[in-house]
Amino acid sequence: MERRHFLGGLTGAVATAATGPAAATTAMQTAPASALPGGADDRAFMLGLLQRMATPVLSRMAQGRLQREWKPALSPTWDGRSPDVAYMEAFARLIDGIAPWLALPDTNDAEGRLRRSLREQALQSYVHAVDPKSPDRLAWEGHGQALVDSAYFTSALLRAPKVLWDPLDATTKRRIVAAIKGLRRVSPPYQNWLLFAAMNEAFLFSIGEDWDPMRVDMTIKLFAGDWYAGDGWYGDGASFHFDYYNSYVIHPMMVQVLEVLTRGKPSFNNLKPQAEYDRARKRMQRFGEHLERMIGPDGAYAAIGRSLTYRIAAHQVLGVLAWRGWLPDTLPPGQVRAATVAAARRVFADPTNFDDRGFLTIGFTRHQPSLGDIYSNAGSMYIASEGLVALGLPATDAYWTAPAQPWTMRRAYAGMDFRKDYAVSY
Secondary structure, X not given: OOOOOXXXXXXXXXXXXXXXXXXXXXXXXXXXXXXXXOHHHHHHHHHHHHXXXXXXXXXXXXXXXXXXXXXXXXXXXXXXXXXXXXXXXXXXXXXXXXXXXXXXXXXXXXXXXXXXXXXXXXXXXXXXXXXXXXXXXXXXXXXXXXXHHHHHHHHHHHHOHHHHHOOOOHHHHHHHHHHHHHHHHOOOOOOOHHHHHHHHHXXXXXXXXXXXXXXXXXXXXXXXXXXXXXXXXXXXXXXXXXXXXXXXXXXXXXXHHHHHHHHHOOOOOOOOHHHHHHHXXXXXXXXXXXXXXXXXXXXXXXXXXXXXXXXXXXXXXXXXXXXXXXXXXXXXXXXXXXXXXHHHHHHOOOHHHEXXXXXXXXXXXXXXXXXXXXXXXXXXXXXXHHHHHHHHOOOOOHHHHOXXXXXXXXXXXXXXXXXXXXXXXX
């Protein structure tokens, strides 16, 4: 099978071979920006990924057919838990990543028609998720994995409340609240799982339900204090893990939980939500600088740590910073877009990232089941949609219209000037 990859970053190397070092230097200083796709092409590519990820899951779940028609593949090292957890993973992770896009205003173009269709399917899927009579009711009981994915389930409702929460009928809302409260039965390990519990409590607080401040207070204080490793990186619990969990979970959920508290101004303990929120945002911006610098000249990025099969969820923090208008001056929109879309093109170049029915497969840059962890299944892979968060910005936003700029490593390896990097103390 022929495999094609995005190789725009190799312009300089080709010039060196063809014309010698002097001519190559000139070519490399001009090629990195001019060889990059424009914003319209980048958005079209990412929107195509969204449609490919969302359609097989939502079209079936909206009709109560997902669990009957799809049996997600399991990692070769699967730990033996019930495979039913895969369906909540698929729906909750998918919906969280595309929620910002679903919240965009309706338009009459092809994208708008797709959004209306997927939004309606998403609402129907939320109904099935908690309906005791539905064949697609999710596995809220049983394995503690449900706590993990319930947090993506509620995060999506916080990201797009007007289109995902408000339209739901009263019965479905009541069932969701009961399901979320029922997950207090799970005692989370002292690591990123604490943020899943905190996210659920923040959601309950946001809708005026009884909530548990202690689950939030303890989580924020541990991550913000004892578990902060420095220079924009959090430890995952008391130890440091060199992986992408700072992007998969920690930064986005820390900031989201603190934003809810800052807006709602609850009175409890001695936590200062506004101050913690401001600092957490700065730390997330700093981490975003590191993420951008780890994307290579051709879009390849470091294959490090656990859960590598989550693919472009590694760049969720950059997407959130762009979507919320929080990109620092060190990360121009055209530069971040060019870097992250180049990475997505590299990862999804191989068609076996999707199976013959359109579902995501276990892998990193293709179907690679051996890369699965003991908890990995095909449903887990839908966290890759977190790499699509920037689609929550309309096509007219500067993020999509700004000229592409070469990112840090592309500049560095083209012999161009680039910004030096220094640690921060906040």
